[in-house]
Amino acid sequence: MADYYDILGVPRDAGPEAIKKAYRKLAMKYHPDRNSGSDEAEARFKELSEAYEVLKDPEKRAMYDRFGKAGTKSGGAGGPFQGGFDLHDAIEIFMRDFGGGGGFEEVFGGQGRGGRGRRRSRTRKGENTRVRIPLTLQEVASGVTKRVRVALLDPCEACEGTGSAEGEAGGTCSTCGGRGEERVAQRSVFGQFVSVTTCRSCGGEGSVVRDPCRSCKGEGRTRREREVEVEIPRGVSSENFISLRGKGNVGPRGGPRGDILVLLEIEDDPRFVREGNDLVTDVLVTFSQAALGAEVEVPTVEGSRTLEVPPGIQSGQAIRFRGGGLPDLNGGAQGDLIGRIRVWTPTELTPEQETLFQSLREEEDPVPDSVAEAGGERRGFWSRVREAFTSG
Ligand SMILES: [Zn+2]
Ligand SMILES: [Zn+2]
Structure with a gap:
């Protein structure tokens, strides 16, 4: 098992900001949403x-520094990874710190996990299911409630979910x-030890x-099409997930429902380039x-809105409308609309x-003699915008 510091590629004395930054960068790269279900990326994530x-x-x-991984598992009731650490936990962690929209629940103290700590559950939870929702920029700006059809496993009606023909346990x-x-x-080589595994005959039930x-x-379950309502807050991006806890597949023979993970796909809008909450649009003007x-x-x-182009503007100059962009998911300042001037030659x-x-x-x-002398062009403006975006 690799060392946590090596996994994140940070030195052992890295500060909290460096750790957060390293994680964000790598997590974005290996995010399951960006790797179309690659098992390797999922494992990395x-x-x-x-x-x-x-x-x-x-x-x-x-x-962890003192005892290694064993140290992080002995935290009693609050221990972090009781019952394993799965993709859902990983996505929740990512959402909680970087996603906004969803991930509001307490990650480890929430229901399900706490129950598992007290008493071994006999039933297995249903598998999480994913659904993709395409969104237009307008929907991102206003927020929207979407209804989507999802094929879900529901309790079998014939046996009332028990799996037995007579309907008994x-x-x-x-x-x-x-x-x-x-x-x-x-x-x-260290001697004999006893390992406890889930029973293969009954799957732990x-x-x-x-x-x-x-x-x-x-x-104890059959597949059925269901319509699910998803409330999408204003200002989301393709990096956000929404987790519908306990709304997914039921587990076999009376197991609790898993979750539905809603992946958001913001459609490209040819009129705009999105830079965080800012929207950049090209504005053509004549000589x-x-x-x-x-x-x-x-x-x-x-x-649309009217843009006041001052006399003497140069090609490449930008005009910024405060608040003309997209709303901020976390309730921060609304983004700006940035008009980038391009002089059109007939x-x-x-x-x-x-x-x-x-x-x-x-x-x-x-x-x-030079663009700088022309006075208009703010050199490095676009690279600064991009920097601000990527380091955000
Ligand atoms: Zn049945
Ligand atoms: Zn068994």
Whole structure:
């Protein structure tokens, strides 16, 4: 097992900010949403989240530094990874610290996990399911409630979810005697040790179905199309998830429902480039508009607005509308609308226009020696915008 510091690629004396930054960068790269279900990326994402969850907490980190992974598992009721650390936990951690939208529940103290600590659950939770929701920029700006169809496993009606033909609970599993676990003595170079694993015969349920239900073959659940309502807050991006806890597949034979993970896919809008909460749009102006100043219409997410172009504006200069961008997911300041000026050169001239340009040429001043001298171009502006975005 790799070292948590190595997993995140940070030195052992890294500060909390460096750890957070390293995790964010790598987690974005290996995010399951960006790797179309690659098992390798999923494993990396889990590994990263686990490492981050320990190293970000000064107490857990100190325990880890002294005792290694064993130190982080002995935290009693509050121990972080009781019952395993799965993709869902990883996604929740990511959402909690970077996602907004969702991830509001307490990650380790929530229901399900706490229950598991007190008493071994006989039923298995249903598998989490994922659903993708495409969103337009307008929907991101306003927030929206979406209804989506999801194929989910529901309790079988014929056997009322028990899996037995007679509708009764199954008999005690003979392999594990109803405990749901198997104890296997194993020999290693360190001596003999006993490992406890989930019973293979009953999958940990402690009981087996003697006369399986015909309609679900003893599973206790059948697939059905369901309509699910998802409330999407304002200002989300493709990096956000929404987790619908306990709304997913039921577990086999009466197991609790898993979760639905809603992945958001913001559709490209050809009019805008999104930079965080800011929207950048190209604004074409003519020579004379750039020289004399003008009022031009620019698109906004909801419609359009008038942009005051000052006389003497240069190609490449930007005009910023405060608050004309997208709302902030976490309730911060609304983004801006940024109009990037591009002077349009006509490709065909009427004889009349040609005459006018000819006489303008006789009158106009020569161009300055450099773009910097022209005064308009704010060099490095776009790279600064990008920097601000990527380091945010
Ligand atoms: Zn059934
Ligand atoms: Zn068993």
